[in-house]
Amino acid sequence: MAKAKSEQQRQADKTKRHGVFTKIVLFIMALPITVMVTMIISILVEWGLIWHCDEGPGTTVCSFADFQPGMGVDHSRNMLRAEAGYVNQHFKDSLMGSAPVKLAGELITWTDDNIFRPIGIDDYIRKSNQEKGWAWNYFVSAYTIIKVVLLRLCVLFLSIPAYILFAVVGLVTGLVQRDLRKWGAGRESTDKFELSTKLISPSVVLCFVIYLSWPNSINPALIVVPFAAMFGYALHLTASNYKKYF
Incomplete structure (x- = not known):
């Protein structure tokens, strides 16, 4: 019974990995x-x-x-x-x-x-x-x-370096938050993790759509910086809500 359950878990993890890879390819x-x-x-x-x-x-x-x-x-x-x-x-x-x-x-x-x-x-x-x-x-x-x-x-x-900077900050702070949750007996929340992963793509796509179609001249910092911050925050939420144990 335990062996069958373990096999099902491996299959689920494999499917999830394929799903993430497919999402990345589709996004690109x-x-x-x-x-x-x-x-x-x-x-x-x-x-x-x-x-x-x-x-x-x-x-x-x-x-x-x-x-x-x-x-x-x-x-x-x-x-x-x-x-x-x-x-x-x-x-x-x-x-x-x-x-x-x-x-x-x-x-x-x-x-x-x-x-x-x-x-x-x-x-x-x-x-x-x-x-x-x-x-x-x-x-x-x-x-x-x-x-x-x-x-x-x-x-x-x-502006890619701005996204990278916010991404690094978001990942580091998120992983720190995850460790605090791990060693502080915090609860798992699959819903929060799924929601945070869904915020990553819009933070990039909406930046493209809004900035490229803006009907007059606008300083790029007014659009790029907020969406880069949103991208970093989405990665922070994703890392902090990731499962405590691999």
Whole structure:
């Protein structure tokens, strides 16, 4: 009976390990899809702002997005300049590379050379205003928003050390809390452990979605730092609620 129970426990542990590995793989695979979906959402939001705010009176939505009547494509261009300024200001030197600004510039140049120029963007830009038609503002705004998203991706990539820092602090404090619970005869709580593990993915995915689709320029620290702290706290809860005995 004890042998059968032990075998069942080993099978359960094996299934759990496979489950964790599967979740990690799915999470890594989901990030590029999240970026693509967020990029589409950002373009649609910018188009909605052009349609709603460009000619009509300013509303609360327009004020929140810093979109004044008549801005047109200048709104997305202002966003691009502001995001480039944040990269230049906050990431002159980074643990992820010696030239973050150069990295961002090379990414945008590669996108222009390998995606937009082959589809004929240069020829379209050289057309007259009559030939460009009403779709010009929407096309240029989408083109610029893609560059904004790429710059923000660079910011998120360069912000990985912040996530690592909060992760280390969260794991250390969580393991200390677990040892205190272990030697202090604290209770096990599977529900708390399961809930804490479910907070890890949103702390990363929501940071991507919110920051990449934000409708105006925003200091990346206002979004990255809170979500990195949330990530560290989720790891703290996970480590502190992990089972007392292996």
